[in-house]
Amino acid sequence: MNTKKREYSRGALAKAASVNIETVRFYEQKGLMPNPPRTTAGYRRYSQAHLERLIFIKRAKELGFQLEETGKLLSMIDGEIDCSTVQDIALANIELINAKIADLTQIRDSLKETASKCTGEHTPECALIERLLTPVV
Amino acid sequence: MNTKKREYSRGALAKAASVNIETVRFYEQKGLMPNPPRTTAGYRRYSQAHLERLIFIKRAKELGFQLEETGKLLSMIDGEIDCSTVQDIALANIELINAKIADLTQIRDSLKETASKCTGEHTPECALIERLLTPVV
DNA sequence: CTTGACCCTGTAGTTACTACAGGGATTACT
DNA sequence: AGTAATCCCTGTAGTAACTACAGGGTCAAG
Numbered sequence: 001m002n003t004k005k006r007e008y009s010r011g012a013l014a015k016a017a018s019v020n021i022e023t024v025r026f027y028e029q030k031g032l033m034p035n036p037p038r039t040t041a042g043y044r045r046y047s048q049a050h051l052e053r054l055i056f057i058k059r060a061k062e063l064g065f066q067l068e069e070t071g072k073l074l075s076m077i078d079g080e081i082d083c084s085t086v087q088d089i090a091l092a093n094i095e096l097i098n099a100k101i102a103d104l105t106q107i108r109d110s111l112k113e114t115a116s117k118c119t120g121e122h123t124p125e126c127a128l129i130e131r132l133l134t135p136v137v
Numbered sequence: 138m139n140t141k142k143r144e145y146s147r148g149a150l151a152k153a154a155s156v157n158i159e160t161v162r163f164y165e166q167k168g169l170m171p172n173p174p175r176t177t178a179g180y181r182r183y184s185q186a187h188l189e190r191l192i193f194i195k196r197a198k199e200l201g202f203q204l205e206e207t208g209k210l211l212s213m214i215d216g217e218i219d220c221s222t223v224q225d226i227a228l229a230n231i232e233l234i235n236a237k238i239a240d241l242t243q244i245r246d247s248l249k250e251t252a253s254k255c256t257g258e259h260t261p262e263c264a265l266i267e268r269l270l271t272p273v274v
Numbered sequence: 275c276t277t278g279a280c281c282c283t284g285t286a287g288t289t290a291c292t293a294c295a296g297g298g299a300t301t302a303c304t
Numbered sequence: 305a306g307t308a309a310t311c312c313c314t315g316t317a318g319t320a321a322c323t324a325c326a327g328g329g330t331c332a333a334g
Contacts, residue, residue, distance in 0.1 A: 011280065022323055025283095030321090041330055043281055052270070059269045063251070064244040067321070073266065083255050083263035090252035090265055097245040101238055107201040108234040114200070115227035118220050126220035128227055129210065132196045133189070148311065159292055162314095167290090178299055180312055204290070 008046040017054040024054070032057055032071055064097050065089075145183040154191040161191065169194055169208055201234050202226075 014021040027033040033054060036044045053074070060070040069089050076082060117127035151158040164170040170191060173181045190211070197207040206226050213219060254264030 009281075020323065023321085026322060039281095039330090041281075042283090043330075052272070056269045061321090062244070063248045063269075064241070073269070077266065077270075081261040081263055081266055082259050083261070083266075084257050084259050086263045086265050087252055087255040087257045090248060090255065094245055094249055094252065097241050097248070101241045101245065104201070104234050104238050104241070107199070108231060108238065111200045111227060111234070112231055115224055115231065118224040118227065120221055120224045122219050122221050124218040124220070126218055126223045128223050129214065129218055129220075132193045132200075132210070133214075135189070146312075157292065160290085163291060176299090176312095178312075179314090180299080198290090 006048050008051060010044045010046070013046045013051055013054060016051050017058055019054065019058055027054070027057060027067075030067055030071070032067060032074060064093055066093075069093060143185050145188060147181045147183070150183045150188055150191060153188050154195055156191065156195055164191070164194060164204075167204055167208070169204065169211060201230055203230075206230060 008016060010024050011021050014024050024033065028035055033050065036046050036050060038044055056074070056077075057070055060073060061067075065073070072089060073086065076086065114128050114131050119125065119127075145153060147161050148158050151161050161170065165172055170187070173183050173187060175181055193211070193214075194207055197210060198204075202210070209226060210223065213223065251265050251268050256262065256264075
């Protein structure tokens with residue numbers, strides 16, 4: 001059995017996790033990724049555990065978590081996981097996304113209604129412009 | 138009839154349009170608002186037309202237009218309005234918002250499904266963390 | 275050895291704002 | 305007139321989440 005520990009450079013790590021190479025440094029600066037051991041030349045050396053952590057961050061992002069929330073989840077993994085707290089974070093995030101969806105839906109509907117009044121012809125008369133230009137009181 | 142031209146300072150303009158005072162400078166830097174005449178002390182003096190332009194920008198933002206698109210609409214007002222082009226911009230914007238809504242909806246649903254598997258108890262066992270930690274191939 | 279790709283750190287750009295600092299100007303009140 | 309509070313000016317920098325570039329050192333393959 002091959003028990004040799006796999007090591008990654010920053011570029012190899014980024015590629016393995018399918019993130020931008022600069023994003024690795026960015027997450028390090030933000031404290032999500034640790035500052036890893038270095039070669040004598042100063043090159044970062046990452047382990048398999050680092051890769052798994054980076055993939056965790058990527059998945060959290062895909063689930064709509066902000067980096068701050070992701071950081072909280074990581075703190076729990078580093079320390080003690082409390083499923084109740086995790087669920088709180090997740091539910092708050094769901095509410096946040098719901099609010100964004102509601103916002104965008106309202107905007108989309110409003111714009112759609114206005115745009116439907118455009119004749120769509122090459123004329124200076126335009127319902128959308130009129131709407132934006134409605135005189136103020 | 139009172140025909141005196143109303144003039145605004147930057148702060149008064151921002152207040153009249155219900156935008157942040159610094160936003161006025163920001164829009165000026167971005168080219169959406171003109172660099173207005175000044176007093177001898179260097180204070181900006183805005184007219185009613187400036188106010189109407191700022192409100193136009195605000196309304197465009199409320200309809201989900203990005204500043205670049207708003208700039209295009211303003212260029213038309215300054216020059217020639219072509220309703221066909223306006224409608225193109227609006228329809229593209231509607232598509233953009235639709236895509237955002239679809240994105241967020243997928244994220245929300247995915248997160249909801251995972252969070253529903255959390256027991257919500259003060260335990261180290263947590264379905265969401267497990268999902269983020271699923272081993273990589 | 276050479277070359278190309280990689281790494282390092284630092285800096286700055288994207289979008290749409292928003293806030294702060296230092297210093298001058300204005301306004302209202304005494 | 306003096307004073308204090310508020311406003312304005314320009315410039316700078318911060319927010320979130322990245323991403324790109326520069327100059328210079330390092331590594332690996334031919």
